[in-house]
Amino acid sequence: MLKRFPHYKQMDEMDCGATCLRILFKYYGQIVSIHKIRRLCQTTKNGVNLLGISEAAEKLGFRTYGVRLSLEQLQEAEMPCILHWNQNHFVVLYKIRKGKYNISDPAQGLITYDEKEFVKNWFSTKELYSGLSLLLSPAPNFYQIEEDEPESTLKWSRIYIYFYKYKRLFIQIFLGMLLATVLSLIAPFLTQSVVDIGINTKNISFINLILIAQLMLFFGNTAVYFIRSWIMLHITTRVNISILTDLLIKLMKLPMQFFDVKTHGDIMQRMSDQQRIESFLTGNTLNTLFSLINMLIFGTLLLVYNKSIFLIFLVSTTLYTLWILAFMRYRRELDHKRFKIASENQTYMVEMIQSIKDIKLNNAQKQRRWGWEGLQAKLFKFKVESLALSQYQSIGSMAINQAKGILITFISARAVIDGEITLGGMMAIQYIVGMVSNPVEYLLEFMQSYQDAKISLERLNEIYETDEEEDIQKSYLTKLPDNLTIEIRNVTFRYFGAGNDPIFTKLNLTLPTGKTTAIVGASGSGKTTILKLLLRYYEPEEGEILIGGKRLDQIDFGLWRDSCGSVLQENYVYADTIERNIAINDEHPDVDKLQNAVRTANLEDFIADEPFGLATKIGTAGKGISQGQRQRLMIARAVYKDPAFIFLDEATNSLDANNEKEIVEKLDHFFSKRTVIVVAHRLSTVKNADNIVVLEKGEIVEQGTHQELTILKGKYFELVKNQLELGN
């Protein structure tokens, strides 16, 4: 039998490039995990480019060749190869025969296109008559690269653990449901006896008795149902909170870079998706279990009552199940689409709310709203597709059900006419058929919701499988070295994303303890990046950063971040009191430390003017603050921490000259015995530094004191010349 060309489904729209490579590895008989490929491809928020795929492929043992080909040239190319598709996607082309193009598309599956359709998708522009392709062939070392363990993407055990401690409650629910099942088993006999005994013998008190029994049955069932719902609410709420808490803990442990490459909407959607797992486990699993028991019991009962009706039931149920299963693949595709649109929608919404003032200011309401409406149109189209799919599904299933009902009524009515069964018997059969049909519906609902939960679990697993910034296997230093001098040695660094050039190549810099080092340079020269490397946002690609001779990557993350006070452009003001905004990780702020921080940051007047003082609410929860006040607040936050290392990135550029002068003087005192790095454009901020480092395009071009560098009349002088003339 011919082997099908491999295919994997992409996790999200950004994943197509990495998934194409995974398909190729499978084709050449190698198993490489998608996480590894993703990392090597440097997949970012915008997905991956051809260069990224090519770099990853080469690292993993392929020889690659990225070219623009015409259709004729493509016929001669080595298959399979990767094609740039519709300008926004990648697919694998694996065969061309008789004008038919066979493609393994990570978004859709194995598809065959005719030439016209193929060209429409592949050609970059109609005029060019060519498209981009990446030709790949295994290099000699391809099979020497170690195979990864087959991926264990599904980890139900991770979820079951949450339910384990509620096992006693589950046992109670189980017993209750068992009782309800046994009670409902009596119902058809009651119906039959009302007709056959009560009516036939005209015995009204017997009928009354049976009806009372039926009423009791109803009460019993309802009570079981109510209690079950309460217990379930109890379990689901707790499990939900536990799962989300753990997810938050995991998220907070992920490297900063993870948040560079994931959108808000993506993360939020993943978190809300987990509810599908929980509802599947709590609702559907139990229901299905009892449905199965019900089906067995009532199925046997039906077999006893009438064999031909049982046979009809069996055939129709099989048909019904096959019909529903046929739609599973399309449901999965739709769900991927739903996730993509929903997360885009969420990102857009969050961004719109965050930037609403800017939107108004630029009179861009219409454009932004149209953007949102465009997304809604996409959402509508998706809903139309979903509805169409579910309607197709229900037309078929309803038709099967109806046919079954009519056939069964016909056969049982004939049996009553022929005197084979009594009228009561017929009613009992109808009841039983109803009871076996319900479980079938449940079972199918179960399959669909299993599918949903499985997809959600795969998405959650992507977060769980991402390496945390701290390696738990490694032991880190939990005490800082005595000497707090920072040395940057031969550091090369580039931002994540294929095609990015290094920001630094073999950078060397010493930042002595007890001294203030200022970094100056034109915009984009890499000043902030140095601070981010020191704050461990990112790891250097090569070289090392040493703290008192110890490698920075050997120091415990918590210890390091506790030891660093930073004022960065992106620091956040929380919708909370001033006090909580200063003592951000202190449950019970220390009054003396708070006062010292307020004094150093020159915030005393600001706070004294507020009726509630330090308890005044600021940010979106209260009073708006000015940029200068915001900066002073951030300085107070850094001072309150009382850290050994201080990193200031344009920390005083919004302050007036007087305020800045006062703060700089107060900070001077605070800086003593600490390692301080200041990034600034303003001469007034840097001129008192012990060492000024001038950065140009990631290279250190000058360093020295203000006096030394001014006399030198080099780059520093050029940078601050205007400010010198102003007499700063």
Ligand SMILES: Nc1ncnc2c1ncn2[C@@H]1O[C@H](COP(=O)(O)OP(=O)(O)OP(=O)(O)O)[C@@H](O)[C@H]1O
């Ligand atoms: N997350 C990122 N991904 C890719 N490139 C980035 C990222 N952040 C910064 N860069 C690039 O790195 C270079 C250095 O940026 P950096 O922020 O360090 O400059 P800077 O000297 O602090 O500039 P400024 O004075 O304007 O703040 C810039 O070219 C910038 O475009």
